Amino acid sequence: MPDLEARLEELRASGLYRRLRVIESPQGPQVLLDGRAMLLLCSNDYLGLADHSHVRRAASDAAMHWGTGAGASRLVCGSMQVHAELERRLAEFKDKPAALLFGSGYLANTGVVSALAGRGEVVFSDELNHASIIDGCRLSRAETFVYRHADTEHLEWGLRKARDRGALIVTDGVFSMDGDVAPLAEIAELAARHDCRLMVDEAHATGCVGPGGRGSVAAAGVEERVDVVMGTLGKALGSYGAYVCADEGVTEYLVNVCRPFIFSTALPPPAVAAAQRALELLLARPGRVDKLAANAAALREALRAEGLAVGPSQTQIVPLVVGDAERAMALCEGALERGVFAQAIRPPTVPPGTSRLRMTAMATHRVRDLRRAAREIGAAARELGVLGAPAGEGGEPRTPRRDDGALDRAA
Ligand SMILES: Cc1ncc(COP(=O)(O)O)c(C=O)c1O
Numbered sequence: 001m002p003d004l005e006a007r008l009e010e011l012r013a014s015g016l017y018r019r020l021r022v023i024e025s026p027q028g029p030q031v032l033l034d035g036r037a038m039l040l041l042c043s044n045d046y047l048g049l050a051d052h053s054h055v056r057r058a059a060s061d062a063a064m065h066w067g068t069g070a071g072a073s074r075l076v077c078g079s080m081q082v083h084a085e086l087e088r089r090l091a092e093f094k095d096k097p098a099a100l101l102f103g104s105g106y107l108a109n110t111g112v113v114s115a116l117a118g119r120g121e122v123v124f125s126d127e128l129n130h131a132s133i134i135d136g137c138r139l140s141r142a143e144t145f146v147y148r149h150a151d152t153e154h155l156e157w158g159l160r161k162a163r164d165r166g167a168l169i170v171t172d173g174v175f176s177m178d179g180d181v182a183p184l185a186e187i188a189e190l191a192a193r194h195d196c197r198l199m200v201d202e203a204h205a206t207g208c209v210g211p212g213g214r215g216s217v218a219a220a221g222v223e224e225r226v227d228v229v230m231g232t233l234g235k236a237l238g239s240y241g242a243y244v245c246a247d248e249g250v251t252e253y254l255v256n257v258c259r260p261f262i263f264s265t266a267l268p269p270p271a272v273a274a275a276q277r278a279l280e281l282l283l284a285r286p287g288r289v290d291k292l293a294a295n296a297a298a299l300r301e302a303l304r305a306e307g308l309a310v311g312p313s314q315t316q317i318v319p320l321v322v323g324d325a326e327r328a329m330a331l332c333e334g335a336l337e338r339g340v341f342a343q344a345i346r347p348p349t350v351p352p353g354t355s356r357l358r359m360t361a362m363a364t365h366r367v368r369d370l371r372r373a374a375r376e377i378g379a380a381a382r383e384l385g386v387l388g389a390p391a392g393e394g395g396e397p398r399t400p401r402r403d404d405g406a407l408d409r410a411a
Contacts, residue, residue, distance in 0.1 A: 015326035015355075016346055026051040029365045033341055039373050041299075041342040041359045046208050046316050047288045048364030049238030049278040059239075062273030070266035074101075075255070078266035086276045087243070093214065093279060094231075095223045096245035100254055101272070103264045105203050105232035106132040108242040110139055111260035112228060113170055115253070116197055117142035121167035124158055126150065126182065128175050130201060131349070142167060149175075152186040159194040166196040173205040173216030177350050177358055179317025181209065181216050188225035199228035207236025208316050213282050213289040233267075237282075239275035241267040288363045292316050296361040299370045303359075306378025309387060310359075318359040320377075327386050328355035334380030340373045 011017040025032040027045045032038070049055050062082065070078035083101055091099040102108035113136025117123040121142045125133060128149045137144040143165075145158040159166055169191050171182045184200065191198035202215040210219035213236065217226045228250060233241040244254065254261055282288065296316040303310045303320065311319040322328040325346040332344035335357070346355045357377070361370065381387060 015324070015329060021341075029362055029369065031341065033336075036339070038336070038339055038341040039369055040362070041340055041373055043360060043362060044204070044235035045238055046236040046292055046360065046362055047213075047238065047278075047282065048362050049236070049281060052238065052278070052281065054281060055238050055274045055277045058277035059270035059274040062269045066269035066273075068270065069268050072265060073262060074266045075262055080266070080269060080272075082269050082272045082276075083266060086272050086279075089276060089279055090231075090243045091245050093283070094229050094245040095214075095218070096229060096247065098248045098251040099243050099245045100251045100261065101267055102242040102244065102261060103267060104240070105130075105201075105230070105234065105242040106135075107260035107264060108230050108232075108244055109133045109201060110136040111258040112199065112230060112244055112254065113137055113168065114139035114141075115258040116140075116199065116228070117167040120165065122158075122162040122165045123167055124155055124162075124169040124196070126171045126175075128178065128351075129170065129172050130176055130203065133170055133172070133201060136170075150180070150183055152183055152190060155187065156190055156194075159190060159196065164195075166194055168197045168199060170199045171201070173200045173202045174209060174315050174317065176204050176317070177345060177356070178311055178319055179204075179313030179315040180311070181205075181219070181315065184216060184220035184222050184226070188220070188222040191227075192225060197227045198225065199230060200226050202229055202231040203235055203242075204315070204317060206231040207282055208289065208292060212286040233271065233275040233278075237275045237278040239278060240271045241275065292361060292363040295363060295365050295367065295370060298367045299359065299361050299365075299374065302371045302374030303377065306374055306381070307387065308374075308378060308381060316361045318361065319356045320359065321354050321356045322386050323353055323355060325355040327384065328357065330384050331357060331377075331380055331386050334384055335373075335377050338376035338380055340376045342373075342377065 023031045023033055027043050027050045030037055031040045072078040087099040087101055109132035117140040119141045122145055123137050123142045124145045125137050126149055127146050147155040147158055174181055200217050205216040207213040209216055217223055217229055229245045231243055233239045300310055300318055308320055322331055328344040335342050342357045342359045345358045
């Protein structure tokens with residue numbers, strides 16, 4: 001039997017041990033952590049809708065009307081009007097003919113990638129894609145070509161090499177740990193030229209970028225060239241769950257073969273109703289998206305004024321790459337002592353040597369609080385002698401390069 005305590009000890013020794021922190025209040029720009037008020041700088045509740053009174057009310061009304069659970073998988077007895085209605089609205093929002101809800105983004109990605117690529121075929125995946133995509137590639141049993149981050153030349157080389165075996169190109173729209181945006185126009189062009197399906201994960205793009213928060217695909221104007229747009233309900237939409245938007249042929253196929261859709265209980269009605277209300281609020285007040293962008297810009301500027309080399313992202317995700325996992329954790333603890341909660345992110349979530357504080361702005365932050373947070377993080381960084389390494393354009397390569405075709409990030 002494997003010695004789990006020894007494995008935990010290894011994690012502790014290498015600075016990779018994880019533990020849960022318990023928050024004693026709703027998600028919001030401020031939270032209560034271990035009895036202390038903290039400025040929250042690492043939530044994906046980007047628009048502050050998880051705590052919005054209308055969204056809460058929609059969830060509680062749905063619980064009273066529909067009950068708390070869906071009872072079964074959609075194909076057994078769990079498909080309810082609330083599911084169909086949210087799918088209709090999401091498809092409209094993403095300008096696609098159809099949509100399909102999933103239990104979570106993790107389930108959607110593992111299920112959809114493994115449904116759309118199989119043995120003998122090739123799936124092309126950006127090296128910084130989310131772990132759920134990596135796991136989907138593994139489950140598919142297809143050969144996986146991992147192209148260098150956002151490197152369309154490398155992708156094209158792989159597509160040529162695969163000849164007619166290419167089944168699927170899959171990429172994050174906004175990369176979850178760096179906050180940069182995939183070159184979707186070029187990728188869509190390559191997908192069309194090489195007759196390969198294209199799937200974009202908009203987990204961090206929906207509600208955050210593009211016209212009215214419609215996402216990175218809409219921002220690039222390639223809605224018609226992206227076959228599958230996946231997104232989550234648990235981030236900017238303040239609820240839980242996920243969706244895939246595509247044409248009816250694809251959604252019909254997924255209903256028939258996608259295992260997490262078939263073999264998992266449908267989303268609970270309160271979560272569905274909350275996401276629907278959040279979507280309505282986003283449509284009614286798209287100014288929230290602009291506020292989010294302005295807050296992210298203010299945060300970046302304030303961190304740079306502290307001499308911190310934050311990455312070149314243009315989105316709400318603001319990474320400060322520290323490098324070593326233990327030093328990143330020390331900076332996180334230093335910030336916590338000063339009243340700022342910005343979680344350190346370490347391997348395998350990010351490649352070795354690129355541990356970081358992954359900071360996220362929310363539309364509900366006050367600029368003066370973001371400036372205060374930057375001052376506190378600056379002070380903690382100076383105390384520890386930790387300054388962020390320049391990442392991306394013009395600086396050091398953001399990630400160590402991996403061998404072609406190697407799929408090795410998620411441990
Ligand atoms: C890019 C990306 N895709 C998918 C997921 C998984 O979504 P969920 O949290 O709904 O499982 C995440 C979660 O953080 C993500 O960052």
